[in-house]
C-alpha cells in the first residue's frame with residue numbers, strides 16, 4: 689500500500705512505539721488518528737505533526753469511547769495499528785485481580801473493540817476499490833514463549849497471536865491484511881509500569897516502526913502475517 693493520503697488509526701499513540709509509528713506514517717503522507725487516554729500527550733504530538741494528526745482521547749477498554757472515536761474518523765480507514773498495551777509483571781500468586789483485568793482489558797478487549805469497529809469500514813472499502821486495508825496487532829515475544837513472572841501478560845499476548853491468525857484467515861478474502869508483530873524489548877516507558885528493569889540493549893521504537901512501515905507498504909497481494917523482532921545483542925552494555 690502506498691501511504692500517501694491513507695487514513696490510519698493508531699492506538700496508544702501518546703507514547704513509545706505508537707507515537708513513533710504515528711510520526712513515521714505522517715512523514716510518509718498519511719493522516720493519523722491517534723487514540724490514547726492522555727490528552728496532553730496527544731496534544732503535544734499534534735503540535736509537532738500539525739493537521740495530519742488528529743488526537744482521539746479515549747480508553748480502548750471502553751466500548752463507548754471506542755464507538756465515539758470511530759464516529760470521528762469519517763467513514764474511511766485504511767490502517768489500524770492495535771498498539772495500546774501494558775504489562776504488570778510479578779508472581780502469579782501475587783497478581784491482583786485488578787492487574788489481571790487491566791492487562792486483559794487493554795491488551796485484548798481493546799484490540800477486539802477497535803478491530804470490530806474497523807472491519808466494516810475496510811470491507812466497504814474493499815467493495816469500492818478491491819482492497820480493504822491493513823490491521824497490525826502489536827503482540828510481543830511474550831506472545832510466543834511463557835516466562836516466570838510474566839504469566840498474565842503472556843496470556844494476553846498469546847491471545848493476540850491467536851486472534852490475529854484467525855482474523856488473517858477470516859479477512860483475507862475481503863482484501864484486508866492482518867499482521868501480528870512480536871517484538872522483544874523496546875526502549876519505552878513500558879518498563880515503568882511493568883515493574884522490571886529494561887534489558888541492557890533494547891531495540892528502539894524507530895527500529896520496530898521501520899518494520900511496521902515496511903509491512904504496510906508491501907504490494908497489495910503480498911501479506912506478511914507475522915514478524916518476530918529482537919535486539920541483536922540484548923546483553924551488550926551501551
Ligand SMILES: NC(=O)c1ccc[n+]([C@@H]2O[C@H](COP(=O)([O-])OP(=O)(O)OC[C@H]3O[C@@H](n4cnc5c(N)ncnc54)[C@H](OP(=O)(O)O)[C@@H]3O)[C@@H](O)[C@H]2O)c1
Nearest residue numbers: 700702703704705724725726747748773873874876877878
Ligand atoms: N516496550 C517493550 O519492550 C515492548 C516489547 C514488546 C511489545 N510491546 C508492546 O508494544 C505496545 C506499545 O508499548 P510501548 O512499549 O510503546 O509502551 P508505552 O510507552 O508505555 O506506551 C503504551 C501506550 O498504550 C496506551 N494505553 C495504555 N492503556 C490504554 C488504554 N486503556 N486506552 C488507550 N490507550 C492506552 C498508552 O497511552 P495512555 O496512557 O495515554 O492511554 C501509551 O500510549 C504495547 O502493546 C506493548 O505490550 C512493548
